[in-house]
Amino acid sequence: MEKVILMDGTEYTLAVNGFYSNDQEVALKLITEDSLETVARAFRAENAETMTIKGDTFQTEAQGYVRLGSVMTRDTDAVVETRMKDPERDETGELVHPMPKLEEIRGTVVSLSMCKERMEDRVERNRADIDYLLMMEG
Secondary structure, three states: OOEEEOOOOOEEEEEEEEEEEOOOEEEEEEEOOOOHHHHHHHOOHHHHOEEEEEOOOOEEEEEOEEEEOOOOEEEEEEEEEEEEOOOOEOOOOOEOOOOOOEEEEEEEEEEEEEEEOOHHHHHHHHHHHHHHHHHHHO
16 A cells, blocks of 8 residues: 655555645545544644655655645545455355455545645745844844
């Protein structure tokens, strides 16, 4: 299964189709029993600025996503994995359904998005820094 690894080493397993990114946003579906508050603390800006997404055959990094999106949800009955179900057999050992079936594994998923810093946020932070410096001079 795929995982997301934060800068402090915190790891979360990703659900099926649990990672999506574009230039401004990355969306994640984490398999976890953690509360929304715990996940939000883990994904603070300084810890999530570089996230490593690791699968069985690949590894990639998502960088610069430092702000939690506006919506974070927790679904206690989400599909977290699909796998082939063992074939059903009757009492004699004959296959009941010759075609294999997919089995859904359900669990708790926290969905969240991380966004890149907006220019407005950077300007506001710079204004606050300048105001502080001016106050310290006077």
